[in-house]
Amino acid sequence: MGKKHETPLLDELKKGKWISFVREMERAAEKSERTEDLLGQVEESYRDKITHWKHGGMAGVRGYGAGMVGRFSEFPEKYPGVKECHSIRLNQTSGFFYNSDVLRKLADIADQHAGGLFNFHGSTGDIQILGLTQADAEDLFQKSAELGFDLGGSGSDLRTPSCCVGPARCEFANYDTLQICYDLTHAFQDELHRPSFNYKFKMKFSGCANDCVAAASRSDLAFIGTWQDNIKINQGEVKNYVKKFNVQKYVLDKCPTKCMWFEGENLVIDDSNCVKCMHCINEMPKALKSGDQKGLSILIGAKAPLVTGPRMGMMLIPFYDVHEDSKNDYEWLKGLISNMWEFWDEYGVSRERIGELIARVGLVTFLEGIGLEPTIDMVREPRSNPFIKFEDEEAGAE
Amino acid sequence: MPEEVKKKRITDVGPHDYHDYLSPMIKKNYGKWAYHEILDPGTMVHVAENGDKLYTVRMGSPRLVSSGFVRDISDMADKYCGGYLRFTTRNNVEFLLENEKNIEPLKKDLEKLGYNVGGIGNVVANIVHTQGWVHCHTSASDASGVVKSVMDELYEYFVEDKLPSKVRIAFACCLNMCGSVASSDIAILGTHRKPPKINHERLVNLCEVPSTIAACPTNSIRPEMVGDKKSVRVNEETCVFCGSCYTVCPAMPIADAENDGLSIWVGGKVSNARTKPTFSKLVVPFIPNEPPRWDKAVQAVKTILEAYKKGAEPGERVIEWIERIGWSRFFKITGFEFTKYHVDDFRLAETSMNYSSHARF
Numbered sequence: 187m188g189k190k191h192e193t194p195l196l197d198e199l200k201k202g203k204w205i206s207f208v209r210e211m212e213r214a215a216e217k218s219e220r221t222e223d224l225l226g227q228v229e230e231s232y233r234d235k236i237t238h239w240k241h242g243g244m245a246g247v248r249g250y251g252a253g254m255v256g257r258f259s260e261f262p263e264k265y266p267g268v269k270e271c272h273s274i275r276l277n278q279t280s281g282f283f284y285n286s287d288v289l290r291k292l293a294d295i296a297d298q299h300a301g302g303l304f305n306f307h308g309s310t311g312d313i314q315i316l317g318l319t320q321a322d323a324e325d326l327f328q329k330s331a332e333l334g335f336d337l338g339g340s341g342s343d344l345r346t347p348s349c350c351v352g353p354a355r356c357e358f359a360n361y362d363t364l365q366i367c368y369d370l371t372h373a374f375q376d377e378l379h380r381p382s383f384n385y386k387f388k389m390k391f392s393g394c395a396n397d398c399v400a401a402a403s404r405s406d407l408a409f410i411g412t413w414q415d416n417i418k419i420n421q422g423e424v425k426n427y428v429k430k431f432n433v434q435k436y437v438l439d440k441c442p443t444k445c446m447w448f449e450g451e452n453l454v455i456d457d458s459n460c461v462k463c464m465h466c467i468n469e470m471p472k473a474l475k476s477g478d479q480k481g482l483s484i485l486i487g488a489k490a491p492l493v494t495g496p497r498m499g500m501m502l503i504p505f506y507d508v509h510e511d512s513k514n515d516y517e518w519l520k521g522l523i524s525n526m527w528e529f530w531d532e533y534g535v536s537r538e539r540i541g542e543l544i545a546r547v548g549l550v551t552f553l554e555g556i557g558l559e560p561t562i563d564m565v566r567e568p569r570s571n572p573f574i575k576f577e578d579e580e581a582g583a584e
Numbered sequence: 585m586p587e588e589v590k591k592k593r594i595t596d597v598g599p600h601d602y603h604d605y606l607s608p609m610i611k612k613n614y615g616k617w618a619y620h621e622i623l624d625p626g627t628m629v630h631v632a633e634n635g636d637k638l639y640t641v642r643m644g645s646p647r648l649v650s651s652g653f654v655r656d657i658s659d660m661a662d663k664y665c666g667g668y669l670r671f672t673t674r675n676n677v678e679f680l681l682e683n684e685k686n687i688e689p690l691k692k693d694l695e696k697l698g699y700n701v702g703g704i705g706n707v708v709a710n711i712v713h714t715q716g717w718v719h720c721h722t723s724a725s726d727a728s729g730v731v732k733s734v735m736d737e738l739y740e741y742f743v744e745d746k747l748p749s750k751v752r753i754a755f756a757c758c759l760n761m762c763g764s765v766a767s768s769d770i771a772i773l774g775t776h777r778k779p780p781k782i783n784h785e786r787l788v789n790l791c792e793v794p795s796t797i798a799a800c801p802t803n804s805i806r807p808e809m810v811g812d813k814k815s816v817r818v819n820e821e822t823c824v825f826c827g828s829c830y831t832v833c834p835a836m837p838i839a840d841a842e843n844d845g846l847s848i849w850v851g852g853k854v855s856n857a858r859t860k861p862t863f864s865k866l867v868v869p870f871i872p873n874e875p876p877r878w879d880k881a882v883q884a885v886k887t888i889l890e891a892y893k894k895g896a897e898p899g900e901r902v903i904e905w906i907e908r909i910g911w912s913r914f915f916k917i918t919g920f921e922f923t924k925y926h927v928d929d930f931r932l933a934e935t936s937m938n939y940s941s942h943a944r945f
Contacts, residue, residue, distance in 0.1 A: 195875055195876040196729075196876065198876040198877060199728075199729055199732050199733070199876050199877075201736075202732065202733075202735075202736030202739075203700065203736055203739040204644065204646070204700060204732055204735035204736045204739055204742075205644060205645065205646050205698060205699055205700055206646065206732060207646040207647075207648045207649075207718075207728040207729075207731075207732060208732075209698075210646055210648060210649050210650040210652075210653055211648070211650070213650035213651075213652040213653070214650035214651060214652070216652075217650075217651055217652070224718070228717055228718055228726075231717035231726065232717070232726070232729070232875040232876055233875075234841055235841040235842075235844065235873045235875060236717075236839045236840070236841045236844070237716075237717050237720065237721055237722075237723045237839055238717070239717075239719065239720060239721040240721065241721050241830070241834035241837070242721065242834060248593075249593070249595055250595070255719075257719055257721070271719070273719060277598060277599035278599060279599055279600050279601075279602040279605055280599070280602040281602055281670060282670045282671035282672070282673075283602050283605040283606055283668070283669075283670045284605050284668075284669060284670065284671075285604075285605050285661070285667045285668055285669075286658035286659070286661045286662045286667040286669070287658075287667065288600070288605070289654050289655075289657070289658045289661075289669075290654070290655060290658050292654065293651035293652075293654040293655050293658075294651070296651045296654075297651050302650055302651045302652075303648065303649070303650060303651075304648075304649050304650075304651070304653075304654065305647055305648055305649075306645065306647060306649055306654070306671055306675060306677075307647075307671060307675060309712065309714070309762050309763040309764070316648075316718075316719060328593065328594060331594035331595070331597055332594065333600065334597065334599075334600035334601070334604075335599065335600055336594075336595075336596065336597045336598050336599065346599075348673075350673060351670070351672075353614050353615035353617075354602075354606060354610050354614060355610060355617065355630055355638065355640070355680070356617060356620075356630075357617035357618055357619055357620060357630070359615065362615065364602050368598075368599065368601065368602060371598050371599055372598040372599075375596040375598055376596070379595070379596060395855065395856035395857070396855050396856070396857060397854045397855055397856065397861070398673055399673045400673070400764050400767070400854045402854055402861055403764060403766060403767040403852075403854045403861060404763075404764060410856075436898065436899055440858050440899065441858075442858055442859065461856075462856075463856045463857050463858060464855070464856060464857045465857040465858045468857055469899075471619045471620060472618075472619045490759075490760055490761035490762070490766055491759055491761060491766070491801075491826075492759065492760060492799075492801065492826065492828050492831075493798075493799060493800070493801045493828060494801065494931065495801070495930060495931055495932070496761070496766045496863055498767070498861055498862075498863070535798070536795060536798070537795065537798065537799070537832075
């Protein structure tokens with residue numbers, strides 16, 4: 187067994203009602219003694235109020251440039267179990283569905299080849315196994331691959347795509363988030379495993395505007411389910427809701443476009459003014475359903491603050507007919523994505539997210555570069571400054 | 585041996601096909617769900633068009649879990665769910681049951697093992713968080729410890745439906761903001777307050793100077809010769825302590841035990857329901873790190889949550905409540921001090937100013 191460390195500060199975090207990560211680390215240490223040293227080092231961080239991991243560090247498997255995050259202890263002699271303490275990302279399943287059989291096999295792999303510790307899941311979506319050495323990497327990778335779990339992304343590549351629970355267990359889903367996430371992940375295996383971009387690129391799939399995987403905030407390319415025709419109303423169920431709560435106050439008055447009203451006892455929706463925000467459907471799921479012409483909106487450019495400030499995804503394609511395109515193996519969508527990546531490759535600079543590139547060169551230049559026309563849905567409002575760059579041919583030659 | 589290994593290696597197989605892990609009832613009713621109902625903060629039922637009912641029991645998770653945890657939930661899935669389960673996008677575990685009678689026995693078993701059932705409805709669901717001192721080199725605080733401390737304090741809001749609407753809390757240990765700090769109802773962010781220290785001796789060997797310069801959001805880094813070594817200089821007047829330069833250049837460490845800590849943000853959301861998605865905004869610029877329990881940060885979060893609970897109308901998310909009552913009243917009610925640090929001075933900052941005579945007295 188590895189040397190036991192005194193952990194009085196971490197021990198405080200075994201108290202309280204919420205399940206304790208310290209308890210989990212101790213359980214892992216029973217199976218994998220290197221995690222004893224992880225507890226020791228984290229305790230030292232709690233004492234010193236500072237991280238004790240060395241900067242960066244390379245680690246990986248042959249043939250891939252991504253999938254592992256290298257990490258080395260500042261105190262390898264004191265904590266030899268975490269001298270090397272890398273994490274490896276395994277591509278999760280669509281919708282995070284598993285069975286007990288495969289989870290137990292993954293648990294065995296984590297005990298045998300790493301620190302017996304997981305993150306279920308990393309923020310991007312991957313299963314992370316913590317605490318392996320470079321020497322473990324090949325075995326861990328191949329054993330996981332035999333179970334059908336390849337590595338996920340890291341570095342300047344396509345990161346692991348992720349999706350909401352979608353049609354597997356949600357009546358709001360407007361398209362098959364699990365299938366397109368699975369299909370595109372397979373289609374772009376090379377871009378995911380072998381970094382060739384200026385910087386990272388993320389894709390996330392949400393089945394409706396509730397955006398349960400936070401696509402519009404956490405992915406460069408966000409796919410948000412929507413519909414083009416009318417919300418389907420079950421007037422009988424509306425009446426049941428009216429008996430239960432104040433539908434006027436909590437549904438109709440909260441509609442952002444005020445496009446709903448009662449005519450007698452019947453609910454009426456002016457669908458031409460509906461922005462598909464989901465509020466009324468969320469509040470009365472038995473009475474209201476999205477329309478039949480389902481598809482998705484594509485938003486682009488979301489990112490965290492570094493370097494030029496945080497960005498949300500902005501509307502790029504108001505309606506993409508994913509059902510039609512999936513019949514052709516997503517030919518149109520793959521063409522669009524490949525145009526974006528080419529433009530980004532040509533005009534982006536190192537460590538520039540695609541949202542920053544669009545902000546730098548201007549949306550119209552970007553649209554021309556990838557072969558799309560500007561549409562009014564892309565803007566909140568038209569420009570209010572007059573600094574317009576008219577093109578020569580429109581102004582007429584002198 | 586190496587040739588043999590090369591031949592047999594499996595690569596580019598991608599993720600496992602999710603169909604293999606969908607229960608028979610989910611496969612049968614895939615895309616054919618009619619509606620759902622929340623039965624209590626730990627349980628909901630989805631009803632299919634054909635009347636089939638699928639019950640979901642949601643369990644909290646610290647996200648950083650042992651192989652023992654994974655085996656525990658596997659045992660529970662075998663006992664009650666035909667072996668099937670899933671995780672949520674907030675890192676909770678969901679057991680998918682076909683038999684309503686199994687709900688209470690499953691909850692009891694989970695309780696016996698020390699797990700928490702809840703997280704559905706108008707609650708504080710799990711806190712999306714990051715690596716912290718457990719695995720990251722740029723962290724300004726610890727993730728798991730702060731999250732555990734906040735969830736212990738707010739435990740009643742995970743297991744009981746007591747809030748006007750759902751409240752999403754997120755944590756990130758530095759302003760890389762891995763996860764969802766940028767757009768959560770309440771967000772806790774690791775924060776530095778001092779410029780990086782520069783190791784001039786080693787910088788030229790460890791770092792690429794142009795990419796180090798380009799990493800700075802405020803253009804505060806310039807190339808400079810120090811003695812006979814190529815290095816960089818940081819303009820400390822304009823440095824905002826973001827740590828981006830350290831990410832690309834190991835010779836510019838920024839972590840500082842006494843000056844690192846947390847900041848608190850509110851009013852972000854990603855859903856489009858009613859109002860558009862929006863970023864979280866600053867409430868408390870700095871709270872010192874206080875391991876292991878981070879009492880001041882926990883109390884700040886609790887103050888916001890309780891003021892929201894008291895003031896918001898049913899159905900209002902935190903930002904909808906604040907925009908109705910105004911930011912001045914929000915600061916008055918919560919007692920947080922409004923300081924010069926709250927006034928945006930980064931690019932396009934002026935978009936956050938008040939271009940009107942609207943004021944609340």
